[in-house]
Amino acid sequence: DIVMTQSPDSLAVSLGERATINCKSSQSVLYSSNSKNYLAWYQQKPGQPPKLLIYWASTRESGVPDRFSGSGSGTDFTLAISSLQAEDVAVYYCQQYYNTPPTFGQGTKVEIK
């Protein structure tokens, strides 16, 4: 199985400041034949199911604010929130879908400083 490791486990950011979450996979999730990274990001608020934010490492899901962006390739990826809003308080997960079983990172909790 591909192991996904996120860092940090939690972070506190002031409103309006930038938040950055890292995700590292134990093997590359870049598929050479189509040059796509099989990596997604989710946001989960308390009492709610996860919500897809980003897929193909950098493609924003419809309706997701453009302050959310994904970057990276191969084994190292980043989710950035350019200007943290109060409604962004949540746990964020990365997930690889390069092979089965699809696996998730352990989650990163984002709070307001």
Added chain:
Amino acid sequence: QSQLQESGPGLVKPSETLSLTCSVSGGSIRSISYYWVWIRQPPGKGLEWIGTIYYSGSTYCNPSLKSRVTISADMSRDQFSLKLSSVTAADTAIYYCARASPEVGGYFDDWGQGTLVTVSS
């Protein structure tokens, strides 16, 4: 966008079989554009993929659970189901059904609200 809703008992006794159904509306589970999955989340912990059912009816389950998991579908009713046998307290979790993109593992773009299943005598 599809709407998914899990249903089933919220309490299961140890060693018994957990049974859940996911009802899909706003789309057909026979569509070749999507796969359908079960994912679980122990309280306060992370996400674990349980298994996928494809539009053909074939399934693939997490090897860590494979011997205990059965996923099936009633295509005519746009429902798919999960059975997990010989449950223990470690199977206590919120169980989600979700829609997956038709990639190898798939990313999950629509989720049910989830149902908490507690394993306890």
